[in-house]
Amino acid sequence: MKSILIFGAGRSSHMLIQYLTEHARQFRWKIIVADSGEKYKGENAAVDYRKVDVTDEPARDMEVSEADLVISMLPARFHPLVALSCVKFSKNLFTASYESKELKAFEDEVNQKGLFFLNECGLDPGLDHMSAMKLIDRIKFEGHDLQSFESFTGGLVAPESDSNPWHYKFSWNPRNVVLAGQDGPAKFIQNGKYKYIPYNRLFRRTELIDIENYGLFEGYANRDSLKYIEKYNLQGIPTIYRGTLRRPGFCRAWNVFVQLGATDDSYEMENTENMTHREFINSFLYYHPTDSVELKLYHYMHIDQDSDIIQKLKWLGIFSKTKIGLKKATPAQIMEHILKHKWQLLPGEKDMVVMWHKFTYREKNTGNPMQLTSSLVVTGENDIHTAMAKTVGLPLAVAVKLFLTGKINLTGMHIPTDRLIYEPVLAELEQQGIGFLEKLEEEKPEE
């Protein structure tokens, strides 16, 4: 009997735990969930729940020492603690988070002990790596000349639950949505030229993307695309661009908050406890003895009277006299507070995850310019069984299953860009309803 220890029982662990427990009897697995919460809310009877504070080393060590394999679904900053215990007791570790410097530091020990550490095996990072590498390896294998790679991912609301003018609801951490784009400029290459977009321009340089059966989306650049050149073995590629998807119109309206300074998380505002939504917005506008906050905002941001931006802003209630009620809050914290109620996924509502890759290449024999796209759309079942939880949790769960059943037979520190990982994982995910739709056509020149 193999024992699987899962740190973290948050919302994104849900589908991971469900998949593993469904296979537990067949493969004789024991599933242990460790979390700092009083109770495991999933209340899955097949799970053995332990209350563990991951920063408590003896408690953490005890759990890890008894497990055969460890999964960390905790916030990324805790992974190094889990990794420390895994190395100490020679246990394999799986996460859906970026392979940070802190994790990378364990590589020598992982190799020496013949362990298997797999990071970046969720949605983004995770599915994006696997689905992209599958096509990159194929195009290279067939001998074509790769010209460009663009890739976009978005966590959105499903059309049937789309009931607001932003066409957006939260399916993951609201704070990260408010802070998106603030950790440095977006970097990418286009036709051999390095390009940099600062935060204040990020939401104005978007691209329109049409995904069959799902309509139009817009994408904005996602921080450092350059590091994927090495990650995906794309040295010398003229164009590489990664982005985030929203529905058209989102970015233009969100940009109003960026320009106001309302997404700034670097300072606390004065007197936020007694401030209203309206006063919050007014604090970023020039003083005028008689003009309304609305008028000042539209004028300051050059918003036309009939712009759809106005509808979006009003719908959020930013002009209301509702009290914020937060003590010593930053602008970003106030934005999150306003948005999390408005963009909440209500009981029964469905989210949607969209991933889209586009490759262009010159065909090996004819030299014709070809365009290969690959798209994935996953719709959630409801506000608990979300597409987000499914696409983050299942790739990791499937990788764990394949490893424990000997289908992935590797040691060392990996991310799933390796064919020996992505091939079996993608095959199993397709059976679970996570399949990509490919389309190959001759590239049309822009008109």
Place this chain on the structure above:
Amino acid sequence: MKSILIFGAGRSSHMLIQYLTEHARQFRWKIIVADSGEKYKGENAAVDYRKVDVTDEPARDMEVSEADLVISMLPARFHPLVALSCVKFSKNLFTASYESKELKAFEDEVNQKGLFFLNECGLDPGLDHMSAMKLIDRIKFEGHDLQSFESFTGGLVAPESDSNPWHYKFSWNPRNVVLAGQDGPAKFIQNGKYKYIPYNRLFRRTELIDIENYGLFEGYANRDSLKYIEKYNLQGIPTIYRGTLRRPGFCRAWNVFVQLGATDDSYEMENTENMTHREFINSFLYYHPTDSVELKLYHYMHIDQDSDIIQKLKWLGIFSKTKIGLKKATPAQIMEHILKHKWQLLPGEKDMVVMWHKFTYREKNTGNPMQLTSSLVVTGENDIHTAMAKTVGLPLAVAVKLFLTGKINLTGMHIPTDRLIYEPVLAELEQQGIGFLEKLEEEKPEE
């Protein structure tokens, strides 16, 4: 015989040293200048020069222990080291820099030992405090009801040496000019409302200021004005705003670089060694197969073909194919590199320091709205004897003289907002040609 030890022999120390040596014989002072440089470039024969690395504690201690009074003109980060030695050997300390937390930490010891530490006694901070407090104390003493306080300072080029379309040349650290405004939002109060301006809007929310005999200037908000409420005892004042002065048109054109992301100091660009000025600008613009860098920039920034911004940008040579030649540089470092040649004060050229305060109040008896302005313009003699060196160095030099001659008779940790300091210092500065021009008139309502 009293011994005055001056740490730092940089350009801004020049006038300070000159003033002190001029008075050295009369008051029987010995002037020692300590710097890490091989040689003291001022080559003032009345000065005893010592090569000292301020981070070398025994060397620093030796110098401090032999002095009667210490002045630090080093970069602000070194002041705490100097303060440490001063406290150790019970010496008084004078600086022209902000009273940082690190300096404030010495307050108890300074009090216990009966020492006198004076910080913020240069131009800004320094002259701004003294000239503002003089008027604030007078208005309060006369019993009027203070409504607003605005204050602007600028280090500019004198009209007779103004030979470029930006109407600006460097008279202090170029790096600080490139990074201006990036250390948090501008904060102020206007008519009782807290206001915040983020960096990306800072150079678009300017105010026009007319200074008699010197023409028009524009001012942009200078980080945290709120802290001056306490500093100047202005609790309850409806409006307080501090800003930086430039000539009209500067901010609109500078904003182009801000919007591009060309002033960012947070990351290194790729391949900067072989990059040209033109490629630097292009890296912030969208890709286009045929459009020129100029055309793309004007379009991206909505700059009209006949805008004066174009002349300013072209004059800087940002479209040239000159190589930058810096290794691993940030955008801000590249900007500084381009600007420091173009905005250099050439031999014989003159700089100009401008300071302007505006107070509005209701007259005690009539209730009439009054406006009191106070302005200072100092023109440099040449590129060495600058107005900047004079206005930074003389307030400190004068304070030292007044202290050593018993005219300032205080102990403890101070900034010159105290009447016992600003009154004698301002009186002496006026004799040195640093005098403010006051103007009192009835406030005119805006049309």
